[in-house]
Amino acid sequence: MVVRGAPAIGITAAYGIVLSAIEHSRHSPQDWIELVSKDLDILSNSRPTAVNLFWAIERMKKVLHASDQGNVVTSLLQEANAIHQEDIAANQKMGELGAALIDQPCAVLTHCNAGALATGGYGTALGVIRSAWAKKMIDMVYADETRPWFQGSRLTAWELEQDHIPVTLIADSAAAYLMKTGKVGWVIVGSDRIAANGDVANKIGTYSAAVSARYHGVKFMVVAPSSTVDMSLASGNDIPIEYRDSGEILTYRDHRIAAEGVDAWNPVFDVTPAELVDAIVTEKGVVLSPDLEKMQAMMKR
């Protein structure tokens, strides 16, 4: 949880492999490729849900094994830089594509943090929000505080404040009541993995926001690079969901909130079915009302 946000996890893993290669090639010139491979396995087991991690590791693996041994470290660094730069470019492209979907000025709601702090820079959901704000299509960003880690309070609110984009925090459970006021035009979120049929895994609470959005006629947009799409999984049921320690719910900064002896259920992600998603925005294009066929067509671009 020092690094979080699916694209940022992938980029960090790529640079981690570069560091591993520098270190091992220096100290174990005989078997260093094998030692780097072991580090790849450790990285693969660090987080289960965000597919960008596995995608980045696969790219780095190919470079590790394909390159002329003498230039591997340089090639790995070039690949990590490429992953990073491609992510920023993808975010800017998605920012344009997503902002174009907002056809009248409105308030938007976002959940968790899918901003510059979750990516190589600019952001996925916050990239769209930045672009739409620049086009004067957003008058207020409501940010779910996002329990239990408060990514909305600590990260999203900070990012938007830095960019002088007006932001108002709400308790996650106030989102439905906010939508009832009619102020919110779009819910805009990122994703940690998207299945072939358009089902979307994202931070716990995203599904709740999607259910409320549909009930209130609020549109629901998911913004993620194509590296987040996992065409090998038929549906969201196949996406592995990370469960974390119940202490994240029961305590805050070492202070016990909950009664002693009580346990908590702490899924970190949830899956929003494609039928609740109005638009998936990747750098390859926009998929409206996603299904398998449309996702396949988009990924082939």
Add this chain to the structure above:
Amino acid sequence: MVVRGAPAIGITAAYGIVLSAIEHSRHSPQDWIELVSKDLDILSNSRPTAVNLFWAIERMKKVLHASDQGNVVTSLLQEANAIHQEDIAANQKMGELGAALIDQPCAVLTHCNAGALATGGYGTALGVIRSAWAKKMIDMVYADETRPWFQGSRLTAWELEQDHIPVTLIADSAAAYLMKTGKVGWVIVGSDRIAANGDVANKIGTYSAAVSARYHGVKFMVVAPSSTVDMSLASGNDIPIEYRDSGEILTYRDHRIAAEGVDAWNPVFDVTPAELVDAIVTEKGVVLSPDLEKMQAMMKR
């Protein structure tokens, strides 16, 4: 917020008036009735949403003005005791009536705290849960932690743990995803004010749970004494909603969670429309799929 929970607020106000009468009758024998009346006004302005406060104050006012001056303090104490005892009896009656609605063993979800700590004793929503648990109709109670005050973590979880009823805390935003698992049969909550048409004001997040419940085919039960029903209000639109300081969202125990300079929207209650409510349980009886006619019939009993 030292006293919270609609019935507990009413009972505490009643005893507060007794204390006011004792104090003022001792020190200002000439104009003490007037001084007590001023205290009544202060109490009336302490919290806007829970109607039990105004209901209890009205009962005490009648006694204050109707009684023989020499016995007022005794009469007021008797009335406060009556309010308290009637509340406990109502909770026990509601416990029976509500538990009878659960026709097969299931998990239930509750929001905020509507237990012994929110009432004269036993509880409204938790009274039903206690009764249903005793009848072996509940296998797990999921409790929303209930941001921003964590009444679920601090109060509900503690109460249930004391009674050895199995309880699992969840982040509020995980409620929809929990319902998707199919484990939850009923959402059971209390209320701070119910309008004549069956619209229900309760802790912020209740509406979100009701929207999710309907989407998943989970039943939604509201448990509150008839003193919570305000037949003078046509609908929930007329219920005054308390907004509290944004600091409740932005900080925790004097530690700033949110980025500096950021503001929050902090409604403390929300309104769930009658159409999302499957049952309202009062000590006067059960109203299924509430509307004005059914609420009038129930209140006349």
